[in-house]
Each structure stands twice: as structure tokens, then as C-alpha cells.
Amino acid sequence: MKFISPKVDYALKKIFGSEQSKDILISFLNAIIYGGNKTIQSLTIVNPYNPGQAMSIKDTYLDIKAVLANGSVVIIEMQIARVTAFSKRVVYNLAKAYSNQLGIGENYLTLNPVIAVTITDFVLFNASQDVINQFVFQEKNHKFEYPDPELQLIFVELPKFHKSLSELTSLSDKWIYFLKEAAHLDNIPDSLGEVAEIEVALNIANQAKMTSEELDIVERRGIMLQDEKGRITYAAEQGEAKGREKGRLQEAIALVMRLLKKRFGELPEAISTKIESLPLQELENLTEEILDLNRLEDLERWLDEHSPS
Template sequence: MRFISPKIDYVFKKVFGSEESKDILISFLNAIIYDGEKIIQSLTIINPYNPGQVLTLKETYLDVKAVLADGKIVVIEMQVSSMTSFGKRVVYNLAKGYANQLKVSDNYIRLKPVIAVTITDFILFEKAEKIINKFVFKEETENFKCLDEELRLVFVELPKFKKKLSELESLADKWIYFLKEASSFDEIPPSLEEVSEIELALNLANQAGMTVEELEIAQNRAMALQDERGKITFAKEEGRQEGRQEGKEEGRQDEAIALIMRLLKKRFGEIDTETITNIENLTIEELENLGEEFLDFNSITDLENWLNI
């Protein structure tokens, strides 16, 4: 057997967001949010997996969304690499999930709590040793909770997980090990197979069970993500070197602009003068955001629309 990494956004959606994923998602969320207790008994996946031909990076911002039996909303994101303003994006998705429940005339009492589960393949909290960290609103000095836990953030940092297969104990251990190591399996390990939901998840991630079209999309998606990260890393390093050589006070600004222009020209060809001027007028933070956002652009029109926001 050969398995495709569930960290790839396309495969993550297939495993946790397809019509077959209900029991998988219940088990996973109970493990991560509720320490393995069977709090969640039922849920509805409201953005079911849909294998399209074109997958943009924008879609990875919200990989799976579900409504629990008690009305709570859970939004789940798998993020492979760090990026500028990542924390703001997490908060935005959480707030959007909460605010979008109401129509103009609806009463606030209709609002249900929202939980954002974010899985990262990079270290997010350097000073925290725990793999799973959970946050709610608390008073700054007295540390008591407020807002009845209407908004919760749950983070899972995969690189912090160091256990071997023989050391797995909790249900959370097994799910995190699945996410981190599934692509290295030659067969389903007995200790994971005993959890029926993980066995099903591995069957969904099994190359043998995929259609030729699905397999091609997943493989292309993995290569595209790797290529884009490599391009950004290389371009950033080039920009840093040029900035240091120029030795200007505004070197960082020039570096960011040079990086953006190189990436855009490689992607779309020559850029018109007005667009270049608009880019040159961006702040450092805006330039860094554009450096990430441009990966979602399919045409120069998308760039122009972003600049006009």
C-alpha cells in the first residue's frame, strides 16, 4: 500500500470533508477538542469534498466546516507552511464563521459558538511545549473566562509531536501520528487499524483507492505547493542579497518591491506602469501580504482587484 499525505489540502478535504467522512471527523474532533471524550455524537459537514480541476491556495484557508448536533460550528484548517499575518487569518475565519450565521433581521440569540481548529506543520508557539493548545477569552489579570466560550481557538502543531508508533497512547496521539506519518506507511499499522475511523481515513488516503483523476490532482497539488514555496524562498533570498548590496536606508522596502515584481513578472509577464506604481506605494506589511496572496491569483485582473480593495 502507498498513502498520500493528509497534510496536502486536497487529500485533507477528501479524508475529513467527503460524504464518507462523518465518523472520521467526529472521532478526530473528539480527540483534539475534547481529549478523546465522546462529546460529539453527530455533525453535518456543510462544505462537502468536491474534487475540482483547479485548486487555488485560497481554498486551503478553510479546509472543512461542520455543524455539530448542538449547533456549534467548527472550522478546520490545515496549514503546511508559515506565512505573514497567519494569526490574523485564523482570527478572521473564526470571526467570519460567527458573524455569517445571522441575516440582517436575525436576533443575536440565534448565534451559536464557533470553534476554529488549526493544524500547522510548523512551530507556532515557540515557548509552549504542548502539542495541542486551546484558547478562549479570559480576563487579563484574574484569568476568568467570559463570553460563555462563544469563540474558541484550538491549535495542533505537528512538528512538536515526537512519539513513535509504539509510544502512542491516546486517541489524539493516533490522529496526530496519522496526520504526520501516513505517507510513510507501507501498510496500516495494527495500533491505528484498531481505531475504525483512522482505518477508514487511511483507506481514503490510499493511492490504490483513488481514481486516476484524483491521484493526478493530488500529486500535482503536492508538487505545486512545493514549487511555490521553493520559488518564494528563492526570491526572498535574492531580494535580501540585493537589499544588502544596495545598502540603502529603504533597502527593506526596495527588497520587498523587487521580490513582488520578480514573482509577478514570472507569473504574468510585463506589468503596466499604473499597477507598478500602485505596488511601489504599498507599505512593507501590504507588500508581504501581497507576496502570499499572489499565489491565489489566476490572472493580472486578480492582482488589479486586490490592489483596488
């Protein structure tokens, strides 16, 4: 057996957002939100994925949205790479899902709680080693919760999960293992198969049961998401390199200015400006030339010869 990765947005939608996926989604949400307790008994999936009509690349999207029996709204998103303002976007989506419940002039009493479950394939919170972190409104000093538990943010950080199959004990363990490792399995392990909903999820993810069109979309989506992750990583590395280069430049400027002030005293503003415009290599050259410069005129002449035109 080979299974598609739930980390791919299309696959996530197919596994958790199909009309026949209600029991799967209920089990998953009870595991992640309620610690395995069977708090959620029923739900309605909004805009469910239709397995008989494969979505195109253009039509796929990350979010799964469901309404629980008590009216609470749950939105689920998988994010494989950190992007700019990601944490703000998560809060925005939460607030939008909450505010969109009301039409103009409608009563605030009709508002229902919203829970955002965000699964990340990167570490978001270095301050915590927990795989699941939950945020609610609470009083800052005394830590008691806001009277109405209207908004919750729940994050599942996959890289923090390191348990093997033999170490899986809780329902949340098994679902997180499924999310992280399904694509690497070649059969349905007993420890996962004993949870009926996970067994069904793996059967949905079984490539042998998918059409060639669906497999093509999954492959293209996977490549697209990996390319995007690669671009983000490359941009971050380039940014770090530029940051290091800028730091070296500032240090070199400070060193040259300090040496020149010791030799000539306070420098005219025009000379200081020219020094600050020098590239790193010329600043390093200047540190070697300082002892050969006897007058400010010598320094000015050197700068005229080496400053960028």
C-alpha cells in the same frame, strides 16, 4: 500500500470532508478538541467533497466546515508554510464564520459558538512545546473565561510531534501521527488500525483505491504546495540576508562617522549625507583611507571620486 498525504489540501478534504467521513471527523475532533472524550456525537459536513466527482485544482480549497449537533460551527484548515499575516487570517476566518450566521436584523441569541482548528506544518508558538494549543477569551488578570464560550482557536503544530508508533497512547497522538506520517506508511499499523475511524481514513487515503484523475490532482496539488512553501522559504532567507546586509551597512556608517568626527570634529551636513549614501565596500575602503586625509577638503575630494553618481 501507499497513502496520500493528508497535508495536501485536496487529500484533507477527501479524507475528512466526504459525506461518508462523518465518523472520521467526529473521532478526530473529539481527539483534538475534547481530549478523546466522546463529546461530539453527530455533525453535518457543510459542502462535502463528493468522491464520485473529482475536484479540479481550481475547485479545491483548504477549509472543512461542519456543524455539530448543538449548533456549534467547526472550521478546519491545513497550512504547510508560514505566510505573512497568517495569525491574523486565522482570526479573521473565525470571526467571519461567527458573524455570517446572522442576517440583517436577526437576534444575537441565534449565534452559535465557532471553533477553528488549524493544523500547521511549521512551528507557530515557540513559547510552548505543546503540540496542541487552545485559545479562548478570558479575563487578563484573574484568568476566568468569558461567560459565553463563543470563539475558540485550536492549533496543531505537526513539527512538535515526535512520538513513534510504539509511543502512541492517546487518541490525539494517533490522529496527529496519521496527519504527519500517513504518506510514509506502507501498511496500516496495528496501533492505528485499532481505532476504526483511523483505519477507514487510511483506506480512503489508499492510493490503490483512487482514480487516476484523483491521483493526478493530488500529485499536482502536492507539487504546487511544496513549490509555494519553497518560495516562501526562499523569500524569508532573502529577507534575512538583506537584513544582515543592512545591519552591516549601518555599522560601517556609524564606524566611519565616529572616526571622522575624532579626526575633523563635527562634520558638515553635506559630507554626512554623502557618507551615508556610500555602498558598504566604499565605506570599508574609507576606513582605510582616513589617516591619509589631512583636511576636510581631502575628504570631500575622496567622496566626490567614490560616491555613487
